[in-house]
Amino acid sequence: MITIFDNVIIGQYVPRESFIHRMDPRAKIIAIFIFIVFLFISRHPVVLMLAAILTGVTFLLANIPFRYYIKGMHFIAIIILLTFLLHLFMTNDGRVLLDLSWITIYSGGVIEGSLIALRLFLLVLMASLLTLSTMPMDLTDGLERLMKPLAAMGVPTHELALMMSIALRFIPTLLEETSKIINAQMARGANFSKGSLWTRLKALIPILVPLFIQSFKRAEDLATAMEARGYNGSKGRTKFRRLQWKRNDTIAIGVLLIFALITVIFRVYT
Amino acid sequence: MPNEISVCNLSFRYQDSTPYVLKDISLTVKKGEWLTILGPNGSGKSTLAKFFNALLIPLTGEVVSCGKNTVDSAEWSSIRRDVSMVFQNPDNQLVAPTVEDDVAFGLESAGIPYDEMHQRVKDCIQRLGLEGFEKTEPHNLSGGQKQRVALAGALALKPKVIVLDEATSMLDPQGRNEVLTIVRKLNKEDGVTIIAITHDVNEAIASDRVIVLNDGSIVYEGIPRELLANREILRANNLSSPFIVDVARELRKYQILIDENVLTHEELVNAICSYKRII
Amino acid sequence: MQLQTNNLSYTYMKDTPFERQALSGLNIKLDSGQFTSIIGHTGSGKSTFLQHINGLIKPSKGEIKVGDWTISSDTKQKQLFDLRRQVGMVFQFPEHQLFHETVLQDVAYGPINFGLSKVEAERKATEYLELVGIGADLFTRSPFELSGGQMRRVAIAGVLAIEPLLLVLDEPTVGLDPQGQAAMMALFSEWYKAKEKRSIVLVTHRMEDAAKFSDQVIVMSSGKVLEIGTPEKIFSQVEKLKENGLSVPESVKLLSAIQSKSGIELETGKFTKEATVESILSFLNVKGRDHDF
Numbered sequence: 001m002i003t004i005f006d007n008v009i010i011g012q013y014v015p016r017e018s019f020i021h022r023m024d025p026r027a028k029i030i031a032i033f034i035f036i037v038f039l040f041i042s043r044h045p046v047v048l049m050l051a052a053i054l055t056g057v058t059f060l061l062a063n064i065p066f067r068y069y070i071k072g073m074h075f076i077a078i079i080i081l082l083t084f085l086l087h088l089f090m091t092n093d094g095r096v097l098l099d100l101s102w103i104t105i106y107s108g109g110v111i112e113g114s115l116i117a118l119r120l121f122l123l124v125l126m127a128s129l130l131t132l133s134t135m136p137m138d139l140t141d142g143l144e145r146l147m148k149p150l151a152a153m154g155v156p157t158h159e160l161a162l163m164m165s166i167a168l169r170f171i172p173t174l175l176e177e178t179s180k181i182i183n184a185q186m187a188r189g190a191n192f193s194k195g196s197l198w199t200r201l202k203a204l205i206p207i208l209v210p211l212f213i214q215s216f217k218r219a220e221d222l223a224t225a226m227e228a229r230g231y232n233g234s235k236g237r238t239k240f241r242r243l244q245w246k247r248n249d250t251i252a253i254g255v256l257l258i259f260a261l262i263t264v265i266f267r268v269y270t
Numbered sequence: 271m272p273n274e275i276s277v278c279n280l281s282f283r284y285q286d287s288t289p290y291v292l293k294d295i296s297l298t299v300k301k302g303e304w305l306t307i308l309g310p311n312g313s314g315k316s317t318l319a320k321f322f323n324a325l326l327i328p329l330t331g332e333v334v335s336c337g338k339n340t341v342d343s344a345e346w347s348s349i350r351r352d353v354s355m356v357f358q359n360p361d362n363q364l365v366a367p368t369v370e371d372d373v374a375f376g377l378e379s380a381g382i383p384y385d386e387m388h389q390r391v392k393d394c395i396q397r398l399g400l401e402g403f404e405k406t407e408p409h410n411l412s413g414g415q416k417q418r419v420a421l422a423g424a425l426a427l428k429p430k431v432i433v434l435d436e437a438t439s440m441l442d443p444q445g446r447n448e449v450l451t452i453v454r455k456l457n458k459e460d461g462v463t464i465i466a467i468t469h470d471v472n473e474a475i476a477s478d479r480v481i482v483l484n485d486g487s488i489v490y491e492g493i494p495r496e497l498l499a500n501r502e503i504l505r506a507n508n509l510s511s512p513f514i515v516d517v518a519r520e521l522r523k524y525q526i527l528i529d530e531n532v533l534t535h536e537e538l539v540n541a542i543c544s545y546k547r548i549i
Numbered sequence: 550m551q552l553q554t555n556n557l558s559y560t561y562m563k564d565t566p567f568e569r570q571a572l573s574g575l576n577i578k579l580d581s582g583q584f585t586s587i588i589g590h591t592g593s594g595k596s597t598f599l600q601h602i603n604g605l606i607k608p609s610k611g612e613i614k615v616g617d618w619t620i621s622s623d624t625k626q627k628q629l630f631d632l633r634r635q636v637g638m639v640f641q642f643p644e645h646q647l648f649h650e651t652v653l654q655d656v657a658y659g660p661i662n663f664g665l666s667k668v669e670a671e672r673k674a675t676e677y678l679e680l681v682g683i684g685a686d687l688f689t690r691s692p693f694e695l696s697g698g699q700m701r702r703v704a705i706a707g708v709l710a711i712e713p714l715l716l717v718l719d720e721p722t723v724g725l726d727p728q729g730q731a732a733m734m735a736l737f738s739e740w741y742k743a744k745e746k747r748s749i750v751l752v753t754h755r756m757e758d759a760a761k762f763s764d765q766v767i768v769m770s771s772g773k774v775l776e777i778g779t780p781e782k783i784f785s786q787v788e789k790l791k792e793n794g795l796s797v798p799e800s801v802k803l804l805s806a807i808q809s810k811s812g813i814e815l816e817t818g819k820f821t822k823e824a825t826v827e828s829i830l831s832f833l834n835v836k837g838r839d840h841d842f
Contacts, residue, residue, distance in 0.1 A: 015405075136367055137366070137368055165366060165371075169365065169366060173409050176409065177645075180645065183600065184640050184643065184645070187605065187636070187638035188633075188658060188659035188662060188708065189630070189634065189659050189662030205648065206646075206648045207648075209648035210645055210646055218362045222365065224357070225362065227325060228325055229365075229375055229379060229427075232379060236381040238377070238381050239384070240370070240374035240384075240387055242384060439724055442590070443796060444794055508726070510731070513800070517825055517826060521830075524835050535802060539807050542807055542829060542833070546832070549833065
């Protein structure tokens with residue numbers, strides 16, 4: 001039944017046997033965090049090259065064919081391109097490369113634009129690699145455990161994790177539901193692409209109302225089901241999943257720390 | 271045999287201003303029994319179901335489940351472990367994003383230790399024929415498979431009673447068979463007490479006892495055979511009699527001797543063929 | 550309306566790793582004015598096919614002709630608007646499409662979309678609400694205050710009110726109690742018989758309905774047509790249907806069981822209680838009709 005959301009596959013888990021797949025989700029989250037922070041600390045070409053190599057190696061290790069990334073990338077490609085153009089036109093450094101009456105392009109613009117585009121590209125690749133190589137449930141679990149120290153400060157970490165897990169469970173169901181409702185209203189002559197903006201917004205009501213009503217019904221049913229299954233918060237709760245920090249996770253974090261160190265060195269001494 | 275559940279003079283309405291949904295209900299469910307509660311839509315049967323595991327608490331009357339009075343809130347967790355429930359809509363009762371996580375959900379709540387939990391999840395998944403689906407996301411399962419996951423989650427808690435609240439009404443015939451076959455197995459092999467709430471008369475045939483609920487009152491109690499032969503009760507409660515029973519009744523009009531007890535295909539075929547041999 | 554597919558194929562999530570072939574090379578021809586049932590177990594492609602009939606899904610390959618319209622992969626949505634007025638669609642749990650403040654407004658939604666004035670649309674709404682058995686006292690109520698069965702009737706009135714020539718039904722009775730199911734099918738049958746030009750395509754898991762109401766039955770399996778024929782022909786193949794996870798109507802099950810137990814041939818293609826009894830009586834050499842005194 002899913003038709004309209006056919007192309008929403010960004011970040012869907014791709015099961016494989018690989019070094020990256022086997023990593024502890026906590027290690028993956030920490031590693032990506034380090035990578036992103038330090039990627040934006042230095043703009044030295046050596047650092048960017050290192051980051052590119054790091055991304056490349058991770059890719060090979062993850063054993064996920066490149067075509068899995070492309071389909072969902074259109075939107076992000078546009079953002080990267082826009083950012084590139086913005087920097088290209090807005091930077092007034094360096095030699096003049098092109099001088100038209102309405103716009104001047106400087107060499108600094110080209111460099112600045114390319115740097116930011118490359119960084120964004122690497123960032124997106126690494127981030128999608130995280131979701132492509134980790135089961136959503138493991139990701140939630142990793143986050144819950146990383147947030148654990150916050151529980152002492154009164155942050156409801158268990159509830160947040162449960163919310164994320166329920167969202168993961170129901171997003172596909174809701175997408176399917178939306179598709180069904182859209183189909184049913186289109187069969188009754190609904191038209192979402194005609195008339196003024198106001199008319200088009202109004203045309204969404206026949207979709208949103210049923211969707212809300214269904215979602216409330218689901219939420220109510222789900223709450224009853226959870227109660228019937230003895231759910232009573234985090235008190236006395238044991239866990240089905242157990243994360244295991246292995247040697248490879250330490251190695252991976254080590255590599256990222258070396259990358260961070262090099263970045264800092266280049267930042268400070270150049 | 272001891273009573274697993276006993277309901278005594280239970281009346282209930284959702285608000286003071288609304289009519290009673292349940293009117294002075296008294297019933298008992300014996301250990302190891304398979305009880306069917308039949309009734310048309312709006313008869314109050316799903317509301318009644320929620321009293322068995324303390325999802326609703328009586329204001330008038332009393333419900334005792336597995337020896338524990340449901341008024342006592344300290345017992346709720348333990349009652350819900352003893353009395354598991356499978357609901358109507360397969361999409362709205364699975365909580366976790368994968369099959370094994372969902373089967374484990376109740377065990378996590380009950381604080382079952384790690385090793386035992388894994389053993390039980392594995393056993394239940396195998397028991398319900400869901401091997402190979404451990405990591406599958408619920409939305410990629412068929413309706414029948416989803417209900418089996420829900421049953422696995424219920425079974426993992428080693429309940430004494432399983433309540434099926436119209437658990438097959440949204441399934442296709444294949445899914446319905448899958449679920450009913452397993453329920454039968456749990457009842458016969460594991461001795462789990464089954465309370466099945468349904469509007470499908472055919473589902474009552476295999477059970478030990480039937481209660482018919484209409485407009486909040488119990489209007490009939492007996493064994494399925496007697497109910498299905500009782501055309502007046504069926505008609506008065508908007509229940510359709512099974513096809514086989516109808517055909518047998520028609521044939522009797524033509525002086526063809528067919529036992530009043532005939533309920534299943536096999537029984538009718540045998541009756542017709544032996545009649546053929548006589549004439 | 551006539552309906553024809555030429556090598557119709559459809560692939561879900563094409564060009565992604567999650568690609569799945571739902572229909573492969575479907576060739577179906579349905580004449581105008583017929584009642585057709587499609588049976589097949591879950592995942593056989595029935596629902597995907599239905600959505601092609603009014604262009605909610607466009608073929609990946611091949612084409613489908615509905616009346617004067619031809620839909621292929623490059624047909625534009627705009628061209629399909631007029632087609633949708635001719636094809637009514639009742640999906641599973643149609644009550645999930647209700648949204649308006651009152652019952653009457655909800656049913657009038659379709660007719661207004663297709664260009665009727667508010668007055669005319671409400672006249673149509675009244676007419677079809679009465680047809681499905683919703684009394685005037687409920688017209689100004691919110692659809693969400695109604696019972697489940699009533700909600701479904703309102704939703705169905707909302708589809709009938711656009712006055713389609715072809716009605717497409719995707720398991721319209723799921724979740725209803727047996728009495729509700731029978732009443733709903735009687736309603737569709739009545740609608741169908743009221744005008745000669747009307748056609749119905751029904752997807753169902755209930756073999757009794759497929760047998761009782763249809764002129765022809767299509768058996769689908771893994772995205773292909775396994776067989777097309779009259780109910781009598783299709784439901785005489787008990788074993789073949791079983792192989793494909795399908796059953797036969799209870800009447801056929803009973804009659805074939807008598808046949809195989811006694812070794813004497815009898816007519817098994819009977820789908821109503823009366824016809825079944827008739828067939829058993831002639832098997833027993835008991836005279837049926839004139840016995841009724």
